[in-house]
Amino acid sequence: MSEEQAGNSLKRGLAILEVFSEEQLEWTPEELMERLGYSRPTLYRYLKTLKEAGFLSSNPNAGFTLGPKVVELDFLLRKSDALILAGQKHLKNLTQRYACTALLVRRYGNRILCVASEQSAVKPRSSYPRGRPMPLARGAIARSLMAFLPRRRLIPLIENTMEDLRDIGLGTTVDEVLESLKRVRKAGYAVAFGEVTPGVVGISAPVFDAGRSPIAAVCVTIAGHLVDGNTIDEIAAHIKQAAADITSVLSDQRQSIAAQ
Structure with missing residues (x-):
């Protein structure tokens, strides 16, 4: 993967985190595909990576919410x-x-x-x-x-x-x-x-x-x-x-x- 491709991939992954707001705290894969225009395989690849890193959590038979890594980073932010x-x-x-x-x-x-x-x-x-x-x-x-x-x-x-x-x-x-x-x-x-x-x-x-x-x-x-x-x-x-x-x-x- 070239440097440009890696940068674009990172932006597309971060775009998933950007959709979370007070108005919508939980997203299903179908909603994310519709909002972001990603194919199912591409979306699930990003979701897997973000979940393993702790940025997302999944709820059984529901959607995805922000994960515990966000809380950990907030703690570090306050100290640094x-x-x-x-x-x-x-x-x-x-x-x-x-x-x-x-x-x-x-x-x-x-x-x-x-x-x-x-x-x-x-x-x-x-x-x-x-x-x-x-x-x-x-x-x-x-x-x-x-x-x-x-x-x-x-x-x-x-x-x-x-x-x-x-x-x-x-x-x-x-x-x-x-x-x-x-x-x-x-x-x-x-x-x-x-x-x-x-x-x-x-x-x-x-x-x-x-x-x-x-x-x-x-x-x-x-x-x-x-x-x-x-x-x-x-x-x-x-x-x-x-x-x-x-x-x-x-x-x-x-x-x-x-x-x-």
Whole structure:
């Protein structure tokens, strides 16, 4: 098998894992063949490999679900991800200061999701716990990331999410949205009121590594009745400092590796 063929085979195998979602947690072989267009022999070859590796589990007389290897990798991720290791103490500090949920959110591809969180609120309210993909355009986290994306990445994202952006009042055209995001960029953080979870205020600032594009965000979500304008400004200052500290750690690590 050539290198190109091996790469294509890997992509086709990984495509099976990509179909799992909250909307459909279990898939039968017939559903997978219809969704992916694979022949039966090809599909069963991939399923056998993924099952033996622990990425999939099969249920008798039913379909396939994600397997225990995913849990094992998640454990290793928590112990090795530089973002999580650098950010965990800041999440703890934020929850010690405020009755809130503090989140560390990773951006990858066209997705953003929480990779670490701490809670101190008595009855925390969050629609997106760790591991659940978040909206690309709604909420403080999405806005704090969008505002710092390079234009070539930002314009297509705005165009693809214009309906959501219009609903939350960010603008009705690409130029209007860009103008709104300029204000976020100038402030260095974003604030959203009830856009993701009703009654909850989100405050978020971006995290970078050695590059110019944000790779993550630090966010606090807090019940709206617990904050006013001054409190939001105070929380925002702490979040910006936390994001800057994490950025510094990641940048130093990247430069250290590059120098070796």
